[in-house]
Amino acid sequence: MTIGIGLLGLGTVGAGVAGILATPEGRHPLVGDLALRRVAVRDLQRPRPVDLPAAILTTDPEAVVDDPAVDIVVEVMGGLEPARSLILRAIAAGKPVVTANKAVIARYGEEIAAAAAEQGVYVLIEAAVGGGIPIIEPLKQSLGGNRIQRVSGIINGTTNYILSRMADEGAAYGDVLADAQRLGYAEADPAADVQGGDAADKIAILAGLAYGGSVQRSAIPAEGIDRLDSRDVSYAAQLGFVVKLVAAAQFLGTDADGTVQLDVRVSPTLLPKEHPLAGVHGVNNAILVEGDPVGRVMFYGPGAGAGPTASAVVADILNIAGIRQVGGSEAGLDPLLAASRWRQCRLVDPGLTQHRNYVRLRTSDEPGVIGRIGTCFGDQQVSIQSIVQFEAKGGAAAGAGAGAATGGAAEIVVITHEVGEARFRAALAAIEALPEVVSVAACLRTM
Amino acid sequence: MTIGIGLLGLGTVGAGVAGILATPEGRHPLVGDLALRRVAVRDLQRPRPVDLPAAILTTDPEAVVDDPAVDIVVEVMGGLEPARSLILRAIAAGKPVVTANKAVIARYGEEIAAAAAEQGVYVLIEAAVGGGIPIIEPLKQSLGGNRIQRVSGIINGTTNYILSRMADEGAAYGDVLADAQRLGYAEADPAADVQGGDAADKIAILAGLAYGGSVQRSAIPAEGIDRLDSRDVSYAAQLGFVVKLVAAAQFLGTDADGTVQLDVRVSPTLLPKEHPLAGVHGVNNAILVEGDPVGRVMFYGPGAGAGPTASAVVADILNIAGIRQVGGSEAGLDPLLAASRWRQCRLVDPGLTQHRNYVRLRTSDEPGVIGRIGTCFGDQQVSIQSIVQFEAKGGAAAGAGAGAATGGAAEIVVITHEVGEARFRAALAAIEALPEVVSVAACLRTM
Numbered sequence: 001m002t003i004g005i006g007l008l009g010l011g012t013v014g015a016g017v018a019g020i021l022a023t024p025e026g027r028h029p030l031v032g033d034l035a036l037r038r039v040a041v042r043d044l045q046r047p048r049p050v051d052l053p054a055a056i057l058t059t060d061p062e063a064v065v066d067d068p069a070v071d072i073v074v075e076v077m078g079g080l081e082p083a084r085s086l087i088l089r090a091i092a093a094g095k096p097v098v099t100a101n102k103a104v105i106a107r108y109g110e111e112i113a114a115a116a117a118e119q120g121v122y123v124l125i126e127a128a129v130g131g132g133i134p135i136i137e138p139l140k141q142s143l144g145g146n147r148i149q150r151v152s153g154i155i156n157g158t159t160n161y162i163l164s165r166m167a168d169e170g171a172a173y174g175d176v177l178a179d180a181q182r183l184g185y186a187e188a189d190p191a192a193d194v195q196g197g198d199a200a201d202k203i204a205i206l207a208g209l210a211y212g213g214s215v216q217r218s219a220i221p222a223e224g225i226d227r228l229d230s231r232d233v234s235y236a237a238q239l240g241f242v243v244k245l246v247a248a249a250q251f252l253g254t255d256a257d258g259t260v261q262l263d264v265r266v267s268p269t270l271l272p273k274e275h276p277l278a279g280v281h282g283v284n285n286a287i288l289v290e291g292d293p294v295g296r297v298m299f300y301g302p303g304a305g306a307g308p309t310a311s312a313v314v315a316d317i318l319n320i321a322g323i324r325q326v327g328g329s330e331a332g333l334d335p336l337l338a339a340s341r342w343r344q345c346r347l348v349d350p351g352l353t354q355h356r357n358y359v360r361l362r363t364s365d366e367p368g369v370i371g372r373i374g375t376c377f378g379d380q381q382v383s384i385q386s387i388v389q390f391e392a393k394g395g396a397a398a399g400a401g402a403g404a405a406t407g408g409a410a411e412i413v414v415i416t417h418e419v420g421e422a423r424f425r426a427a428l429a430a431i432e433a434l435p436e437v438v439s440v441a442a443c444l445r446t447m
Numbered sequence: 448m449t450i451g452i453g454l455l456g457l458g459t460v461g462a463g464v465a466g467i468l469a470t471p472e473g474r475h476p477l478v479g480d481l482a483l484r485r486v487a488v489r490d491l492q493r494p495r496p497v498d499l500p501a502a503i504l505t506t507d508p509e510a511v512v513d514d515p516a517v518d519i520v521v522e523v524m525g526g527l528e529p530a531r532s533l534i535l536r537a538i539a540a541g542k543p544v545v546t547a548n549k550a551v552i553a554r555y556g557e558e559i560a561a562a563a564a565e566q567g568v569y570v571l572i573e574a575a576v577g578g579g580i581p582i583i584e585p586l587k588q589s590l591g592g593n594r595i596q597r598v599s600g601i602i603n604g605t606t607n608y609i610l611s612r613m614a615d616e617g618a619a620y621g622d623v624l625a626d627a628q629r630l631g632y633a634e635a636d637p638a639a640d641v642q643g644g645d646a647a648d649k650i651a652i653l654a655g656l657a658y659g660g661s662v663q664r665s666a667i668p669a670e671g672i673d674r675l676d677s678r679d680v681s682y683a684a685q686l687g688f689v690v691k692l693v694a695a696a697q698f699l700g701t702d703a704d705g706t707v708q709l710d711v712r713v714s715p716t717l718l719p720k721e722h723p724l725a726g727v728h729g730v731n732n733a734i735l736v737e738g739d740p741v742g743r744v745m746f747y748g749p750g751a752g753a754g755p756t757a758s759a760v761v762a763d764i765l766n767i768a769g770i771r772q773v774g775g776s777e778a779g780l781d782p783l784l785a786a787s788r789w790r791q792c793r794l795v796d797p798g799l800t801q802h803r804n805y806v807r808l809r810t811s812d813e814p815g816v817i818g819r820i821g822t823c824f825g826d827q828q829v830s831i832q833s834i835v836q837f838e839a840k841g842g843a844a845a846g847a848g849a850g851a852a853t854g855g856a857a858e859i860v861v862i863t864h865e866v867g868e869a870r871f872r873a874a875l876a877a878i879e880a881l882p883e884v885v886s887v888a889a890c891l892r893t894m
Contacts, residue, residue: 020592020740026701028592028783029782029789132741134588134589138581142585142762143581144761145475145478147473276747279726292754293579293753293755294759295749295755297746299744299746302744307742311592311593311740311741312589314591315591318588318591318783319588319783323773326773331778334772335477336477
């Protein structure tokens with residue numbers, strides 16, 4: 001039973017998928033049942049890494065969707081439009097869709113899921129998060145018996161590459177970014193990666209699957225690494241932490257009507273060195289799922305690249321091909337694979353969340369300043385884990401380490417225990433008002 | 448649509464499953480469709496951690512399988528018999544089976560799979576390997592587009608706990624084992640864990656899924672940690688390695704008839720400190736899958752325990768419940784979920800495999816011994832990465848480190864590059880014949 005595949009886009013991922021379909025030997029035998037029928041490209045003349053018959057190429061993506069020989073539509077063109085419209089067109093035609101497009105799914109996932117449910121077709125998105133790492137399928141199918149407490153991850157390879165090098169070499173953000181751009185690990189316009197938008201797209205998708213309800217992408221607070229100072233990476237290391245861009249969705253409770261309360265955010269975050277995510281280096285990704293009763297499980301691997309992403313796309317195609325062998329034309333959808341939404345989710349007011357914090361203060365180096373800072377935290381019942389004075393680089397007179405400075409500017413780093421955001425902010429305001437405090441130079445989440 | 452569950456066994460895992468089924472709120476809504484109908488126990492009077500109506504308990508496991516209200520049979524009793532017969536009885540009755548029983552699946556997997564295929568029912572085994580870690584499902588469904596090059600893992604928590612403590616504390620194997628037994632991390636009879644049999648069961652299962660063919664369990668060479676000397680753990684650490692009990696299945700090629708050639712084994716193995724598996728501590732498990740084109744993906748989490756294992760069992764139950772909504776009574780099986788075997792696998796002669804090695808030699812401490820050892824390796828074209836002399840503990844006169852010893856006994860550790868096993872053995876034989884060499888004290892695989 002041959003299954004016709006239509007490909008929208010023949011960039012690196014599309015070419016990777018075509019490459020797998022063209023070489024089925026040694027892979028699951030279902031791969032041999034897949035036949036590439038039609039491929040939409042932007043430019044027919046451009047040289048390609050894969051050899052495809054000219055007759056199946058077209059510049060008209062709608063022709064791919066509409067082709068009666070195409071049973072499954074694979075969208076790997078990226079961007080919001082025309083990708084969204086083409087996905088909806090395929091659904092309307094009763095054709096299942098496989099897409100790697102996190103931006104479309106994060107923004108239009110609800111519209112697409114509603115259309116898919118009405119038409120009774122699958123829209124599978126394994127490649128949208130974590131590249132080649134199987135994470136969507138385990139979340140949908142393998143962890144359904146759990147109450148998920150938190151999903152957290154390093155899900156942007158570009159920023160993890162930059163942070164790894166900042167930590168290893170003590171290098172400045174701007175220098176490493178320029179290098180990453182030269183090496184092809186960062187785009188010419190790196191905004192979506194370094195400002196956290198890409199990770200926010202992905203955590204919106206993961207949270208939706210983990211908690212069974214749509215998460216409003218535009219409401220997710222996302223902070224990137226573009227304003228991260230390398231001295232905070234260095235101070236964190238000296239205190240036993242690693243700075244990572246962490247995207248996290250945490251369960252906080254349910255409203256009376258069953259709506260799930262979530263804290264979803266993207267932020268540069270201090271992780272203790274022994275935290276499972278702390279050891280994820282370079283362009284790798286990892287997603288940690290904490291649930292009851294499973295405990296902590298982690299999924300790790302290459303978060304991007306033609307091969308890994310194509311592996312995930314083909315996984316979805318195979319899933320659809322496999323389940324086709326189960327039912328006839330009257331078949332329903334497997335609710336696990338379809339990832340049906342079964343409840344509402346809402347993001348809570350950030351002021352009501354609880355977490356640990358890292359704060360770096362620029363102060364004048366006078367006796368008693370640490371005591372006054374400690375008092376401000378204490379007045380707000382903010383409990384402190386450590387408070388350390390570092391040598392102030394670039395200050396008028398640098399101190400020589402914790403407590404050893406004798407005048408001029410100092411840098412004081414405070415790590416708090418878990419505390420409500422509102423009380424923490426109140427303490428910070430009081431600290432900023434102290435005459436010895438020049439500025440709150442950095443403030444980072446801490447796990 | 449309620450689905451009746453029959454439970455064979457109500458030990459820690461069985462009680463964990465019953466606990467999840469009894470508290471569906473906050474889990475996937477399909478959990479609410481599952482109803483526990485009948486439970487086989489050994490002793491009706493024994494107190495249980497879960498509260499179940501006395502009427503559903505029975506001491507007759509066949510009554511559970513035969514009960515018309517039971518749609519899915521869940522085998523969590525362990526042991527070979529009557530577990531195997533009960534699984535086959537359920538299959539014969541057309542009932543899908545979920546089992547956590549790695550011993551039965553590793554030994555009778557082919558018989559069970561053949562019966563299941565004939566009857567058209569699923570036998571799902573997520574809980575048999577890696578406790579709560581989703582690994583069976585990703586291997587079956589998410590990585591099918593890949594050619595798998597190697598599956599390797601730390602899949603026995605007891606031995607990893609012992610090895611972690613040996614490494615951290617420099618403690619002796621016997622002392623840590625006794626402690627692990629006191630703490631409940633090791634059984635009173637620890638043979639299956641510490642001699643590698645449990646890990647061999649599991650790698651047989653993983654290899655069968657990764658390569659699409661049955662692997663003969665009895666042919667897998669398994670070496671445990673029960674003869675591991677703590678000084679090898681310590682020397683390995685000084686050379687930048689961690690010793691782990693690694694179970695691995697490596698693809699070596701295919702015969703002319705398409706039979707897959709595999710090197711499958713369980714052995715204490717040196718891993719470079721930066722290897723993804725090297726950071727897996729305590730009772731945790733991790734499985735690393737290397738494939739083309741996905742690259743390296745790793746799955747990490749709690750490898751045992753009531754909660755994690757119950758999570759995996761319920762995942763399988765949900766999968767069966769979900770796919771029931773797809774087809775009618777005439778429905779076929781999803782070949783991915785059914786994990787149909789599609790080719791033959793065979794284990795190659797260990798003499799034909801290639802790997803790196805760690806060798807510890809006890810020698811008399813005389814000038815020139817390192818040179819003569821190096822020559823023996825060189826004569827067999829065995830390339831050496833490092834050769835280091837250590838202080839010999841317990842020797843007549845201890846040396847003071849590499850090359851600094853002045854007489855009496857010495858210990859020399861050699862790490863080779865990748866080399867054919869036959870040539871390596873020939874070199875070792877020549878080394879053993881050297882007059883300065885007292886014994887080959889240890890020989891460990893190295894990745």
